[in-house]
Amino acid sequence: xxxxxxxxxxxxxxxxxxxxxxxxxxxxxxxxxxxxxxxxxxxxxxxxxxxxxxxxxxxxxxxxxxxxxxxxxxxxxxxxxxxxxxxxxxxxxxxxxxxxxxxxxxxxxxxx
Amino acid sequence: xxxxxxxxxxxxxxxxxxxxxxxxxxxxxxxxxxxxxxxxxxxxxxxxxxxxxxxxxxxxxxxxxxxxxxxxxxxxxxxxxxxxxxxxxxxxxxxxxxxxxxxxxxxxxxxxxxx
Numbered sequence: 001x002x003x004x005x006x007x008x009x010x011x012x013x014x015x016x017x018x019x020x021x022x023x024x025x026x027x028x029x030x031x032x033x034x035x036x037x038x039x040x041x042x043x044x045x046x047x048x049x050x051x052x053x054x055x056x057x058x059x060x061x062x063x064x065x066x067x068x069x070x071x072x073x074x075x076x077x078x079x080x081x082x083x084x085x086x087x088x089x090x091x092x093x094x095x096x097x098x099x100x101x102x103x104x105x106x107x108x109x110x111x112x
Numbered sequence: 113x114x115x116x117x118x119x120x121x122x123x124x125x126x127x128x129x130x131x132x133x134x135x136x137x138x139x140x141x142x143x144x145x146x147x148x149x150x151x152x153x154x155x156x157x158x159x160x161x162x163x164x165x166x167x168x169x170x171x172x173x174x175x176x177x178x179x180x181x182x183x184x185x186x187x188x189x190x191x192x193x194x195x196x197x198x199x200x201x202x203x204x205x206x207x208x209x210x211x212x213x214x215x216x217x218x219x220x221x222x223x224x225x226x227x
Binding site for chain 1: 116152153155156157170205217218219220
């Protein structure tokens with residue numbers, strides 16, 4: 001079936017550290033891939049997306065590249081800030097479908 | 113701010129009672145989605161509307177659940193005869209699509225606790 005697997009958290013980093021949150025997927029066809037972020041007390045917000053293989057999504061210093069050969073969409077940021085502390089969700093949408101399939105989320109805490 | 117709003121933000125009820133949640137999407141968005149999120153899990157799709165038509169329902173949506181979007185604007189999600197297993201965060205999202213790629217914008221959610 002279709003699924004999204006994220007690295008388990010929580011992840012704790014010091015400010016200015018490099019961040020990687022792994023995400024791999026299983027899906028039929030060529031899905032669109034997304035990263036959503038949920039800050040404390042707020043709703044899910046789209047962080048970035050990629051709709052085809054080799055596309056790179058980027059926003060707010062975060063990047064993720066759609067890798068079809070490894071069925072991955074890992075999230076990276078070169079230098080995290082305390083304000084990046086949140087829960088990050090990887091998600092996919094199948095071609096021709098409308099709903100999103102989410103991973104279980106990875107909680108990131110950045111300490112000063 | 114004209115984002116997606118949900119009411120109430122929190123609901124505590126006793127098992128067997130009925131509850132109703134409301135979602136107001138971003139104005140002019142033609143699609144509206146309901147998801148459920150349990151602790152430690154990602155959101156799971158329940159159902160979605162295009163305008164007033166309910167086009168898809170997940171197998172998670174048992175017959176105790178009903179959703180409406182009567183005028184193609186706000187939506188309600190009702191749970192009848194609540195069970196403790198219904199305790200979760202209920203998320204609403206809306207989007208605009210004309211057939212191409214769409215982005216779903218999420219509300220803050222309604223957290224339900226069934227005692």
